[in-house]
Amino acid sequence: MVAQRSETNQRETQQIFLTEEEEQAVMENLAQAKFNMSLEEFIAAWRAGKFDDDYERHSDVVGLAMKLPEYWNE
Secondary structure, rough: OOEEEEEEOOOOOEEEEHHHHHHHHHHHOOOOOOOOHOOOHHHHHHHOOOOOOOOHHHHHHHHHHOOHHHHOOO
């Protein structure tokens, strides 16, 4: 995963490469912050279709799901 960071005083974007452990931690934190559940719980809920009618959080759901390898294997 590549994270991008923009500095407010600069016009350039800096790319930061994450290890697999760091990537997992970022996704875990996103699941906790956005959905108040662990990443494992998010994946189970997503696979079960529990977010299908959640239009208020649609962009958050898709944003996190697209970062998961499982998303591309379904």
